[in-house]
Amino acid sequence: MMTPRQAAFRTDYRERISPWYSGLAHVVVIAVLGLATIWYCAGHVRRPSLLEWLVVPAAFLACNLFEWALHRFVMHRPVKGLMGIYKRHTLAHHQFFTDHEPTFDTTRDYRITFFPPYALTTFICISAVGGLVLGWLWSADAGWLLVCSTTGVYLNYELFHWGCHVKDDRLVRHIPFMNTIRRHHIAHHNQAIMMEYNMNLTYPIADWLFGTSDLNRGLFGHVFNGYDTRFRKSGLKQARATAADARLSAAQA
Amino acid sequence: MAAVRVKRSLPSLIGGIFTAIVALVLWLLLFGTGNPVTIAAGALIAVALGSWIRLADL
Numbered sequence: 001m002m003t004p005r006q007a008a009f010r011t012d013y014r015e016r017i018s019p020w021y022s023g024l025a026h027v028v029v030i031a032v033l034g035l036a037t038i039w040y041c042a043g044h045v046r047r048p049s050l051l052e053w054l055v056v057p058a059a060f061l062a063c064n065l066f067e068w069a070l071h072r073f074v075m076h077r078p079v080k081g082l083m084g085i086y087k088r089h090t091l092a093h094h095q096f097f098t099d100h101e102p103t104f105d106t107t108r109d110y111r112i113t114f115f116p117p118y119a120l121t122t123f124i125c126i127s128a129v130g131g132l133v134l135g136w137l138w139s140a141d142a143g144w145l146l147v148c149s150t151t152g153v154y155l156n157y158e159l160f161h162w163g164c165h166v167k168d169d170r171l172v173r174h175i176p177f178m179n180t181i182r183r184h185h186i187a188h189h190n191q192a193i194m195m196e197y198n199m200n201l202t203y204p205i206a207d208w209l210f211g212t213s214d215l216n217r218g219l220f221g222h223v224f225n226g227y228d229t230r231f232r233k234s235g236l237k238q239a240r241a242t243a244a245d246a247r248l249s250a251a252q253a
Numbered sequence: 254m255a256a257v258r259v260k261r262s263l264p265s266l267i268g269g270i271f272t273a274i275v276a277l278v279l280w281l282l283l284f285g286t287g288n289p290v291t292i293a294a295g296a297l298i299a300v301a302l303g304s305w306i307r308l309a310d311l
Contacts, residue, residue, distance in 0.1 A: 018261070020308035029302065033272075036279055084264055116311040117302075118268030121275040 002101040009095040013112065023107030029117045034155040037124050041131075041147045048141040055134070055142045059149035061205070067157065068206035071199040090194075099190040103167040113165050114158055123154050157202050161185070164201075177203060179226040187214050192237040261310045268311065273303025 002010075074082050075089040096112050097103075104113055127150040135143025163178045164185040173179050181202060188198035197214045200207045207213035208222040215222055217231040225231070280295035 018308060018310040020305065021310070025305070026309075026311070033276065033279070036283060040279065040282055084262075111311075116264070116268055117306060118264070118272045118311075121272045125275065 003098070006095065006098055006101060013092065013096055014108065017108055017111050021108065021111055023110030026110050026114055026117070030114060030120055030158055031155070033117060033120055033124075034151050037151045038148050038155075041144045041151070044144045045141050045148070048139075048145060052139055052142045052145065055145045056149045059146050060153060063150055063153040064200065064203060064205045067153075067201055068199045068210070068212075071201065072212070076195050076199075094189060094191065094194055097165055097189050099186055102165055102186045102189050104165050105167070113162060120151075120154055124151055127151065153202065160202050173227060176224060176226070180204065180223060183225065183227045183229070184213070184215075187232075197236070261307065265307050265310045269303040269306035272306055273299040276302050 073079070074085055076086070078086045093112055096109075104110070124147070127147045130150075131143035131147040133143075134146050160178055160181050163172045163175075164182045166172060169182065172182055181200070181204065184198050184204050184207075185201060188194055193214065197212055198204070198207055199212055204213055204215075204222045204225075205219065208215075208219050213222060214233055214236055215225060215231045216233045217225070221231065277295050277299035280298065281292065284291050284295065286292060
């Protein structure tokens with residue numbers, strides 16, 4: 001059930017979306033840029049050794065920690081020089097989507113669901129620097145595999161985040177990992193706990209590691225939790241109706 | 254209902270230019286620099302992409 005405050009925010013936000021915006025084009029741009037990068041880098045991988053292949057799980061885990069840290073310390077904290085990210089995420093994304101109504105209505109709502117394409121290109125460039133350094137210090141195959149892995153995780157992130165906010169969950173609720181992160185992320189949209197809990201957006205590994213998950217169970221249980229709510233920690237903060245909600249309700253009565 | 258005028262943000266300008274450059278570099282890496290038509294096509298796509306990011310205020 002959407003609160004009057006959330007409904008008002010959504011109306012205002014949608015009115016300000018540029019008529020040039022297309023949700024489908026947004027998705028296509030992200031997918032094409034990401035897949036083209038993976039295609040190019042994968043084409044340069046020759047004969048990696050077993051040790052070089054270990055770059056893939058290492059990058060996966062590093063990205064999981066990076067995703068957690070970026071979400072916790074940048075997207076939910078007003079950091080000087082990165083205020084745009086904070087405003088876009090905490091002050092917009094979390095007003096548009098709450099745990100009461102966490103889903104989008106049309107593809108135009110993709111504007112506030114997906115990151116802008118320049119987030120991906122920035123991430124690719126940072127990864128490419130890491131890949132160059134790794135290639136120079138160790139092996140070219142390791143460098144190419146690093147960029148493939150990080151870009152793959154980024155696309156994984158966007159897909160899973162879409163799965164968290166899609167209205168019809170008939171399919172998502174049965175897909176392992178995706179169903180886990182959907183419950184995990186929707187719980188994060190509870191404004192009472194959003195600053196502290198459930199910061200992972202792909203696999204809740206770092207949340208388990210740092211104790212910032214709303215669940216009280218082991219790593220395996222965390223990753224394969226699905227929609228299960230039996231293991232939620234007791235004593236988590238509860239959201240209260242805000243003064244703005246009270247005013248809007250009174251005005252509508 | 255009066256239409257709301259969209260005030261575009263600075264990140265969409267910088268991000269549009271940056272993404273266009275990255276897209277062009279990626280295009281040239283994938284399709285090579287031997288054919289001027291290929292280069293021109295890549296430049297056209299990159300400019301279109303960057304312009305769209307700005308116009309759509311992403």
